Amino acid sequence: MKNNIQNLIKNNTTIKQALKTLDSTAEKIILVVNENTDFLGTLTDGDIRRALLKDASLETSIEGIFNKSFIYLNEDEFTKEKAIEMCKENKIIGLPILNNKKIVSYYSYYNEHNISQKTKKNLSLPVVIMGGGKGTRMKPISDVFPKPLIPLNGKPMINHVIDYFTEYGIDNYFLTLNYKSNLMISYFDSLDKSYSINFAIEPFFMGTAGSIKLLEDKLPNEFIISNCDCIAKTNLSDIIHQHQEKKTLLTVVCSIQHHQIPYGKINYKNGGAITSIEEKPELSMPINTGVYIANKKVLDYIETDKVFHMTHLIEKLIENNLPVHCFFINEKEFIDFGQWKEYERALDLIK
Incomplete structure (x- = not known):
C-alpha cells in the first residue's frame, strides 16, 4: 500500500x-x-x-x-x-x-502485480514498418548501419518495435526499404523468427507514405503503420477500437508533449509597447508519433511519382474532407530513438 x-x-x-x-x-x-x-x-x-x-x-x-x-x-x-x-x-x-x-x-x-491495465488481445492486423530512410539524424553511425539496425540495449532498434507488436500476437509484417536494403534483408534472413516479414524495395526514395503504395495488393482492409525508430507504448487494442468506432480512414497516434522555452516570452501590442513578459513559459502540444491505423482506402490518395510522406497523405485526406482522427497518449508513453538526444533517453526506457 x-x-x-x-x-x-x-x-x-x-x-x-x-x-x-x-x-x-x-x-x-x-x-x-x-x-x-x-x-x-x-x-x-x-x-x-x-x-x-x-x-x-x-x-x-x-x-x-x-x-x-x-x-x-x-x-x-x-x-x-x-x-x-x-x-x-x-x-x-x-x-x-x-x-x-x-x-x-x-x-x-x-x-x-506488474500487470497491464487491460489484457492484451491477439490482433490480426499486419504492420507496415517504414525502414527505407537514410537515418540522417543518427549520423555518423547510420553511414555504416541502416537506421533500423542501429543497436539499442543489445539488439537492433527495429527488433524493439517488432517485439512491441508481437506482444499482441501480431505475426505478419511488411518492411519498406531503400537505403542499405541488402543489409536489412540479410539480417532478417539470418533470424530464427516466429513471424513472417515481407519486403518492399523502393525504386527511389519515395517518402514514408509513397513506399506503402508498393504493398497495395498485399494489404487487407485495415493495417498498422509504424516508423522503425519509435514505440507508442500504450494499449494497441484501444487505438484500434477507437479507429473502428470512429469509422475513420486514418488514426494518428499523438503524444501530448510539454516543452519549456528557455527565455522570457514578450507580449506586446501594436506599436511595439510591451504589455507583459512570461518567464520561461511552457508550451504543450500534441505531436505525431509516427504510428497509425489505416484503412486501405488511403492508398488511393498516395502519389508515387514523387516523394510523398505521411504528412502529405494526412493533408490530402483533409483536403478531400475525409476523416482523420487523433488517438492521444501521454508524454511518457512515446519512446523515440531516432535521434541522438532521444536515443540516450530510450536506453533507460527500453529493455
Whole structure:
C-alpha cells in the first residue's frame, strides 16, 4: 500500500497539468480531491482522451471529466488480501483508501502485480514498418548501419518495435526499404523468427507514405503503420477500437508533449509597447508519433511519382474532407530513438 501519494490532484486542475501528473507517476490513474482534501473521484488517460476528442482543450478543467463513481476501501477495513480481492472482482488497477472521506493511501494492484491495465488481445492486423530512410539524424553511425539496425540495449532498434507488436500476437509484417536494403534483408534472413516479414524495395526514395503504395495488393482492409525508430507504448487494442468506432480512414497516434522555452516570452501590442513578459513559459502540444491505423482506402490518395510522406497523405485526406482522427497518449508513453538526444533517453526506457 502506498502512503506517499504522488498521483493526487485538485478538481480545478487543467487537463495539461493532469497529463503532466500522469507522466510523472508510475500509476495509470490520478486521484482527485477538493480544496478540503475530500476524495472526489478518479481520472485516467482514457477519460482525458475522450474529453479531447470532444471539445476540450489542454486548458480545460478536469471538473467535468473525472469519474465520480468509484470503488474504495475504508482504512479500518484494509487488508492487502481484501484489496487484492476487490481489485480482481471489479477489474480495477487500484484502490483509494479513505478515512472519513479523506484519502489516506492508495493500494496499487497495477504496480504490485506488474500487470497491464487491460489484457492484451491477439490482433490480426499486419504492420507496415517504414525502414527505407537514410537515418540522417543518427549520423555518423547510420553511414555504416541502416537506421533500423542501429543497436539499442543489445539488439537492433527495429527488433524493439517488432517485439512491441508481437506482444499482441501480431505475426505478419511488411518492411519498406531503400537505403542499405541488402543489409536489412540479410539480417532478417539470418533470424530464427516466429513471424513472417515481407519486403518492399523502393525504386527511389519515395517518402514514408509513397513506399506503402508498393504493398497495395498485399494489404487487407485495415493495417498498422509504424516508423522503425519509435514505440507508442500504450494499449494497441484501444487505438484500434477507437479507429473502428470512429469509422475513420486514418488514426494518428499523438503524444501530448510539454516543452519549456528557455527565455522570457514578450507580449506586446501594436506599436511595439510591451504589455507583459512570461518567464520561461511552457508550451504543450500534441505531436505525431509516427504510428497509425489505416484503412486501405488511403492508398488511393498516395502519389508515387514523387516523394510523398505521411504528412502529405494526412493533408490530402483533409483536403478531400475525409476523416482523420487523433488517438492521444501521454508524454511518457512515446519512446523515440531516432535521434541522438532521444536515443540516450530510450536506453533507460527500453529493455
